[in-house]
Amino acid sequence: MTRDALTTTPPTPSGTHCCTCGRWTTAPVVIGYTSARDTGFTTHHACPHHLTAPGPCTADHGSAT
Numbered sequence: 001m002t003r004d005a006l007t008t009t010p011p012t013p014s015g016t017h018c019c020t021c022g023r024w025t026t027a028p029v030v031i032g033y034t035s036a037r038d039t040g041f042t043t044h045h046a047c048p049h050h051l052t053a054p055g056p057c058t059a060d061h062g063s064a065t
């Protein structure tokens with residue numbers, strides 16, 4: 001490990017919102033992709049709770065700007 005590894009800006013907190021329940025999860029699992037006109041692709045994630053039973057995507061992926 002180098003000194004820079006300890007002094008540089010830490011990475012952004014890992015995690016994302018679950019597409020099904022909308023809650024923040026630190027262990028997101030990619031459940032699929034959809035094409036988006038602006039960004040090319042939107043990645044959908046689910047929390048472990050909804051991994052095996054994903055519901056309709058309730059995340060507002062279009063308002064990232």
Ligand SMILES: [Zn+2]
Nearest residue numbers: 018021047050
């Ligand atoms: Zn969920």
